[in-house]
Amino acid sequence: MKIKTISLSWFRGAADTVCLTPDCKSMAIYGENGAGKSSFVDAIEYVLNGKIGHLAHEYSGKHQEKAIPNTHKPSGVKTELSIKFTDDSELQMEIKPNGSSTITGPDSGGISTWDYRRTVLRQNEVAAFILDTKGDKYSTLLPLLGLEQLELDASNLRQLVKSIEQLSKLKELKGALKATQAKRTIIFGADTNAQIIQKIQNLYTKHCGPNDDMKDILSCCKELELFLDTAIAHFSSDQKRYMAIHGVAEANPKDHVKAIRDASIKLAESTEPLITERLEVLESAGIFAEKLGASIELHCPACGQSIAVDAFQSHVTDERKRLQIIIKTFESRKTAMGALCDCLGSLKSNSGKADAKSWRDELIMGNLAGSFAYLDKLDIQALRNSCTDAELSNIESKLLPIVEAAVQASRKAPAETLVLSADKGVVEGGKAVFAAQEQADTVARTEGLILFMNTLEQGIRDEIKRRAKSVMNEISADIRGMWSILHPSETIEDVSLYLPEDADKAIDISLKFHGVTLESPRLTLSEGNRNSLGLCIFLAMAKREADKDRPLFLDDVVVSLDRNHRGMLVELLEKEFANRQVVILTHEREWYVELRHMLDNKNWKFQALLPYITPDIGIRWSNRTTTFDDARAQLIDRPDSAGNDARKIMDVELSLIAEGFHIRLPYLRGEKNDRRMAHDFLERLLADGAKCFQKREGQTYIAHNDALTILEQADRLLVAWGNRASHSFDVVRPEAEKLIDVCEKALDQFRCESCKKSVWFAEAEGSEWVQCQCGNIRWRYGKA
Amino acid sequence: MSEIAWIMEQVNAAKKIYPVPNAVSKRLTELLKDKLSLRQLTTAEASTLAGILILDMAHVNEPDSEEKP
Numbered sequence: 001m002k003i004k005t006i007s008l009s010w011f012r013g014a015a016d017t018v019c020l021t022p023d024c025k026s027m028a029i030y031g032e033n034g035a036g037k038s039s040f041v042d043a044i045e046y047v048l049n050g051k052i053g054h055l056a057h058e059y060s061g062k063h064q065e066k067a068i069p070n071t072h073k074p075s076g077v078k079t080e081l082s083i084k085f086t087d088d089s090e091l092q093m094e095i096k097p098n099g100s101s102t103i104t105g106p107d108s109g110g111i112s113t114w115d116y117r118r119t120v121l122r123q124n125e126v127a128a129f130i131l132d133t134k135g136d137k138y139s140t141l142l143p144l145l146g147l148e149q150l151e152l153d154a155s156n157l158r159q160l161v162k163s164i165e166q167l168s169k170l171k172e173l174k175g176a177l178k179a180t181q182a183k184r185t186i187i188f189g190a191d192t193n194a195q196i197i198q199k200i201q202n203l204y205t206k207h208c209g210p211n212d213d214m215k216d217i218l219s220c221c222k223e224l225e226l227f228l229d230t231a232i233a234h235f236s237s238d239q240k241r242y243m244a245i246h247g248v249a250e251a252n253p254k255d256h257v258k259a260i261r262d263a264s265i266k267l268a269e270s271t272e273p274l275i276t277e278r279l280e281v282l283e284s285a286g287i288f289a290e291k292l293g294a295s296i297e298l299h300c301p302a303c304g305q306s307i308a309v310d311a312f313q314s315h316v317t318d319e320r321k322r323l324q325i326i327i328k329t330f331e332s333r334k335t336a337m338g339a340l341c342d343c344l345g346s347l348k349s350n351s352g353k354a355d356a357k358s359w360r361d362e363l364i365m366g367n368l369a370g371s372f373a374y375l376d377k378l379d380i381q382a383l384r385n386s387c388t389d390a391e392l393s394n395i396e397s398k399l400l401p402i403v404e405a406a407v408q409a410s411r412k413a414p415a416e417t418l419v420l421s422a423d424k425g426v427v428e429g430g431k432a433v434f435a436a437q438e439q440a441d442t443v444a445r446t447e448g449l450i451l452f453m454n455t456l457e458q459g460i461r462d463e464i465k466r467r468a469k470s471v472m473n474e475i476s477a478d479i480r481g482m483w484s485i486l487h488p489s490e491t492i493e494d495v496s497l498y499l500p501e502d503a504d505k506a507i508d509i510s511l512k513f514h515g516v517t518l519e520s521p522r523l524t525l526s527e528g529n530r531n532s533l534g535l536c537i538f539l540a541m542a543k544r545e546a547d548k549d550r551p552l553f554l555d556d557v558v559v560s561l562d563r564n565h566r567g568m569l570v571e572l573l574e575k576e577f578a579n580r581q582v583v584i585l586t587h588e589r590e591w592y593v594e595l596r597h598m599l600d601n602k603n604w605k606f607q608a609l610l611p612y613i614t615p616d617i618g619i620r621w622s623n624r625t626t627t628f629d630d631a632r633a634q635l636i637d638r639p640d641s642a643g644n645d646a647r648k649i650m651d652v653e654l655s656l657i658a659e660g661f662h663i664r665l666p667y668l669r670g671e672k673n674d675r676r677m678a679h680d681f682l683e684r685l686l687a688d689g690a691k692c693f694q695k696r697e698g699q700t701y702i703a704h705n706d707a708l709t710i711l712e713q714a715d716r717l718l719v720a721w722g723n724r725a726s727h728s729f730d731v732v733r734p735e736a737e738k739l740i741d742v743c744e745k746a747l748d749q750f751r752c753e754s755c756k757k758s759v760w761f762a763e764a765e766g767s768e769w770v771q772c773q774c775g776n777i778r779w780r781y782g783k784a
Numbered sequence: 785m786s787e788i789a790w791i792m793e794q795v796n797a798a799k800k801i802y803p804v805p806n807a808v809s810k811r812l813t814e815l816l817k818d819k820l821s822l823r824q825l826t827t828a829e830a831s832t833l834a835g836i837l838i839l840d841m842a843h844v845n846e847p848d849s850e851e852k853p
Contacts, residue, residue: 149787149821156820156830163827163834448802449841455798456812463790 001109002581003551004084008619010073011081011095012039015618022551022605024086026582030592030627031609036619037585041120041555042068043081047093048116050101054124063099072615085109114550115143118541123556127534130521134506141497141507144544145471150464151505157457161450168446173439178335179342180436187429200224200430203423207231221431228424235417240355242413246421247350248406253399256340257392263333264389270326341384344399348375351402363405374398465499471544472497472507478540479533485572486532486565492525495533509537528560535569543576551581558591566591570598578603589627590652596625597656597760626653628744631736639736643725646740647718650678653747657681660760660770661779663688678722682715682746692780704777707749714746752776791816807840 002024008014013036020029020040031037042052051064060067069079079095089108095101106112117140129137142148165171188196197217204211204220207227211220232243351360351372364372374394383391410418476496483495494512510517511533513524521533535557542552558566566588573582586592596606610620611633622629631645658665658681665676665684685693689708694701721739725731731739751758752772759772759779771778795813815833819825825833 152822152824153791153816153820156815156825159825159830160834160837163830164838167831167834168838445841446838449804449808449837452798452802452804452808453812455801456794456816459794459798463794 001111001549002086003109003583004086004088005082006040006043007080007082007084008039008043009080010070010077010618011079012036012042012068012070013612013615013619014039015070015072015616018619018621020583020607022581022583024581025605026580026584026599026603027605027607028584028586028592028595028599029607029609030586030589032589032611032630033587034612035587035609036612037587037609038122038555039619040583041122041553041585043083044120044553045116046081046095047083047091047111048114048119054122061099065095065097065099068095068099069097070615070618074616083109083111110548113548118144118538118545119550120553120555121535121538121557123559125534126531126538126557126560127527129537130509130530130534134500134503134508137497137507137509138505141468141472141475141541144475144541145468147464147467150460150467154457154460154464154504157453157460161453161457164446164450164453168442170443170446170450173443173446175335175338177436177439177443179338180432180439182335182339183429184433187425188433193433196430196433199426203426207423217434218431221427221434224427225424225431228420228427231420232424237355239414239417241359242410242417243421244350244353244356245359245406246410246413246418247353248347248356249403249410250425251343251347251350251403251406253340253343253347253395253403256336256343257396259336260333260340260387260392261389263329263336267326267329267333270329337384337387340387340395341380344378344380344383344395347399347403348378348380351375351406359406359409363402368401368405371398371402375402461504468499468507472499475540475544478543479536482536482539482572482576483533485575486536486568487529488568492529492533495521495536509533528562528565531557531560532565539572539576542580546580549580551583552577553583553585555585556587558586558588563590567594567598570595574599589630589649592627593649593652593656597660597758601757624744626744626747628740631740635733635737635740639733640725640729640731642733643721643731643736643739646736646743647678647722647726650714650718650722650743650746651676654678654681654685657750658684661685661688661692662781678718679715682711682718686711686715693777694780695777696775701778704749707777710742710749711746714742717742750777788817805840805843807843808837811837811840 003022004024005022006020007017008019009017013034018036020027029037029040045052046068052068055064055067073079080093081095082090082092084090085108087109089105091103091105091108091111093101093103129140132140142151184196188199191199200217200220201211204224208223215223232240235243350356360372363369375398473496479495479497480493483492492511492513494510494517496510497507498510500506500508508519509521510519511521512518518524521530525533539552558569561569584595586595592606592608595604606625608622608625608627608629610622610629612619613633627649628646631642631649634642634645655676663681663684665680667673668676686708689711690703693704693707695704695707717739721731721735725736725739752774754776755772755774757773759770759777769778769780792813795809795816799809
């Protein structure tokens with residue numbers, strides 16, 4: 001879908017309605033800096049993105065309401081824009097004072113499917129793709145690769161895996177299993193499941209008789225537990241006392257305290273370098289962020305070189321790995337803390353039992369009153385979350401004496417008490433081990449599901465890579481083709497997009513620079529070449545959507561290209577985008593003139609903007625395709641500049657006319673050849689013109705003397721006033737005005753009054769002349 | 785190969801490496817064919833689907849079979 005008209009009213013630089021009217025053709029628009037060219041591109045961006053990227057700063061307001069309307073908009077008028085398409089459908093937008101907008105005809109021209117980054121390329125965005133992170137490059141290219149659905153599949157699978165982990169409490173379950181495993185090691189050492197079962201079966205036979213019913217192990221444990229509890233309940237008070245004391249004696253906080261201390265030391269060892277490194281990262285990141293605010297170019301604060309995003313990312317990856325090691329140490333510390341708390345819980349519970357009261361009272365009367373007071377007040381739950389070294393020391397100094405006293409006291413315990421207590425410990429441990437089997441099954445099932453889904457995701461990602469590679473090869477071939485048009489026989493080759501092996505959602509660019517393969521163009525390319533490559537990438541991506549017939553807007557994209565490469569860009573556009581609507585906006589007068597001369601005006605329109613005066617006057621079109629209105633704008637204040645501008649316009653215009661007419665000029669050595677001036681060309685045009693410049697009269701052609709007279713007059717004025725305007729600055733307004741008028745009239749002589757086309761059109765290859773479209777005026781080659 | 789056939793092939797390939805109940809593979813095939821490729825799931829949607837998949841995973845007694853288009 002092509003654009004017929006873009007109309008702006010009080011939008012950005014526009015005042016009363018101003019229209020850009022390509023009429024579905026391609027268009028080259030000239031305007032000096034600030035003339036308002038970009039307001040039309042802003043309108044496209046606003047429609048596509050709902051905001052304008054270069055206005056995204058704190059002063060433009062939440063909805064850019066301070067920046068989008070013309071600053072001098074009178075009250076009562078509306079800020080509006082409209083875009084009309086080939087099929088006469090029209091999108092209209094009104095921007096309210098608060099920045100909100102209403103839209104009618106929202107999908108006119110299918111505009112909702114246009115992607116800004118493949119529709120508009122601005123001067124400051126030319127190298128954006130190259131400077132983007134690998135992830136952003138991937139996001140930009142993804143819609144072109146046609147892989148959005150697969151990408152969504154993969155990314156949703158990843159999200160589902162996370163939800164499964166959370167919902168099944170996988171981490172907690174694994175933690176509980178780990179605790180049971182630790183308990184098992186304490187009670188059963190390295191015994192296998194079969195050995196544990198045998199031990200429990202033996203106990204069952206010992207206490208409950210033969211297991212004739214072949215009860216399962218958990219049932220055996222439960223029956224045994226009941227039997228032992230009943231037996232213990234029938235103990236004498238003395239036996240019960242020993243049972244409780246034995247429970248206290250079995251608590252082993254010493255080992256747990258040591259485990260926590262060991263983990264803390266490990267943590268401290270790994271934390272110190274981490275903190276040092278993180279501080280360095282933070283310092284660099286701070287400078288990085290500051291620079292980011294000021295400019296797109298980022299330089300390393302240490303060496304002044306550009307910071308490679310890759311290097312930064314690799315640093316982050318290293319940081320993550322280091323963190324993972326620390327996280328493991330944290331986990332083992334937390335497990336040790338959990339074990340200590342369980343142990344202290346058991347200690348507190350057993351020592352607090354009524355059966356142990358007499359023993360406890362004896363100790364309180366002795367020298368352990370402080371220890372029991374500490375134990376009673378101890379907040380075990382709080383200890384699970386935080387356990388300082390001071391607390392560990394307290395536990396050691398206050399509680400170990402209680403355990404030691406219990407160990408001493410339980411030595412006098414009757415044998416049967418100790419046996420039953422030991423048997424109970426085995427049964428409880430066995431029950432925990434086999435009850436955890438269910439948790440282990442849940443964990444194994446959940447992990448199986450996660451592994452299955454991860455495999456599925458990996459399969460989809462592999463396919464994304466395979467398909468992306470194929471499309472990227474095509475885009476890369478286009479980039480190389482375009483690069484070779486812009487930079488024939490230059491030593492940068494094999495420009496390719498590629499998928500880095502170490503990341504899923506990433507794309508990067510590689511190239512060969514003087515035969516050496518480089519992973520990033522940023523390593524060597526000059527700014528000009530980088531911009532040129534960025535332009536090729538943009539155009540190669542735009543070419544992929546040739547079937548969608550969307551317009552392309554190139555806003556001042558040739559600023560860093562030299563004259564040769566600008567010329568090549570025209571060739572590139574004609575070769576690759578002949579059927580697309582391309583809107584070129586430029587403030588480079590010379591290039592605009594070149595475009596006017598080189599591009600076929602059947603498919604191209606040319607229009608110049610008048611210099612901007614005030615916001616209430618707004619954007620204005622010149623009614624000429626030439627740029628003499630720039631010169632006229634200076635007549636009042638700076639007639640010298642006006643005259644000088646007229647001369648410069650003639651230098652550029654006449655050089656292209658002379659080239660088209662194959663005018664022979666004496667050879668000048670070096671750069672002088674490129675610095676010929678309007679007078680040099682006019683002199684030759686006048687000398688050859690008597691025989692070469694012809695107009696049709698009836699069936700024959702006669703010398704176009706009227707035109708030659710005007711050219712002669714222009715030459716005279718350029719020599720007299722043009723040079724004065726440039727060198728002695730004493731041209732007065734009427735002189736400059738006349739100079740501009742005559743120069744403009746002189747250039748008009750090469751344009752047919754009848755068909756309104758320039759003498760530029762060669763009838764056929766090998767033709768002896770160039771002519772206007774209707775053939776009323778022509779220039780015969782080499783007939784001087 | 786159509787996109788649907790390709791998805792089934794992927795599900796079956798993953799199932800060969802990590803066997804899961806048919807209920808899970810069927811569910812994921814349906815989700816990949818339809819819901820998962822439409823848009824990014826919300827947290828609530830992901831949580832609901834995760835719950836369903838966890839339940840499906842408990843269907844361990846059915847005979848194993850491949851997904852057929």
